Amino acid sequence: MKHLKQFLIRLQTFHLHIQQRKVRQGSPAEINEVQAYDIRHETPYEEASAFESELRLLSELAVLDLITLEVVQLQTVDRLLSLMERRFKTFWLNFHGQAAEFRWQHYPSGYISLVGLDKLFVVQNLRAAHAHVLIEETFVDDLSESVKLREFLLASLRQHVNSLVPVEQVHATSTIPPLAGEPVRRFPRFVEGVAVAFYDILKGYFAQHEQQLLLPLLQENLPPASPLVFHGNGNQLADAFKQLYEANLIVGCLKGDLEEWISRHFAYVFRKQQRTLPPNYLAAIISSNVKPCQSPILDVKKQPDGTYAVFPVLRTQKNYNSR
Incomplete structure (x- = not known):
């Protein structure tokens, strides 16, 4: 279970970098050097390929851990992954809610807490809001891409978990009687x-x-x-x-x-x-x-x-x- 544990911890850990930026501030505008958050190193972009490769490797090793588990243990893992999925859903609700607030203006220094990232996950190198570390639009976009990558790998792992549980075991533990025939995929x-x-x-x-x-x-x-x-x-x-x-x-x-x-x-x-x-x-x-x-x-x-x-x-x- 070592690799599964490592994967789940890494998946839920956001390591922020703090970079120096030159920005125009004040009236009249002056160029000042300020600190700004950066998370591009944890996105699926080419320059951040090491992060994606690390997550994918941990995910593959986690699957090897799953193979040895009993059905009851697999179902416990699935419930844990389901809870993680809910955290990501909550993040997106917060993310889109705040996007409407700040789309045409500067993001506040407490933005990370406003979207609940620090309450839902582990956020390393997060400074207090009064430190006024700059939140740029590029950071917000990179954060969303980092979350998408993590969600994708989480969903992939959950599919592996479900594939290891025999169908008869799923029906045996489900409170909903199985329906006859193949499932129907509905479309608009x-x-x-x-x-x-x-x-x-x-x-x-x-x-x-x-x-x-x-x-x-x-x-x-x-x-x-x-x-x-x-x-x-x-x-x-x-x-x-x-x-x-x-x-x-x-x-x-x-x-x-x-x-x-x-x-x-x-x-x-x-x-x-x-x-x-x-x-x-x-x-x-x-x-x-x-x-x-x-x-x-x-x-x-x-x-x-x-x-x-x-x-x-x-x-x-x-x-x-x-x-």
Whole structure:
């Protein structure tokens, strides 16, 4: 169990670096050297590959520890991993809630505590808020990518745990009787005319070769070979689907199904890098009461006859067709 323990500890430990930054401050503006948090070394980026490699190695060794465990022990491990997943879900709720507060202004020095990172996990090298260590937008983004990587590896380990438990043992310990037949994976179905209207709004955020795949995905659930890349913020895409779902313009699935579906078929771009959309990241927007997106791409409005219609929120879009 040594490797499993090491993996779980490392997964829940965030080691912050403190760097010197030159920033403009005051009025009139002066260039000052200040301390700023940095966690890029614990992201999936190429320059931080050592961290990802370390986590993956620990994860693989943890799987070897699991092979020798009895079913009851595996179920105990699974419950522990489930608790960890809930902590990550709580983080995303806090993260998106604070994003709405500080999107257009500087992040406060106590931001790390505001998102609950230090209460949910082990945070090394965290300074008191009155130390005024700078929180930059790049740090917030890197933190989110670090969490996504940890979540992915946690989910992978949990799949290994479940694969080691015989099906009959799962049914024997479950209080819910097994259902006959294969499980059904539900997907979003759009009310008549909505898929095309939604496509007309979305297509400008995708490269031309992906636009050809977008409409079949929305209309017929024809999956692309790889995730379609949305050239905007991830919360904008999630908010668009949320608005449609809450207006009953998307039917045939639960919010959890919708989040899984979006996660499988979409990604987004931030700072010229493709980013994933994990289900928990999406759930913190779609399945919560987090404040509305500050920069939505569409608006769902109720019409005089009681139905809802979809309208674009006009803004300048870049041309991705040449990419």
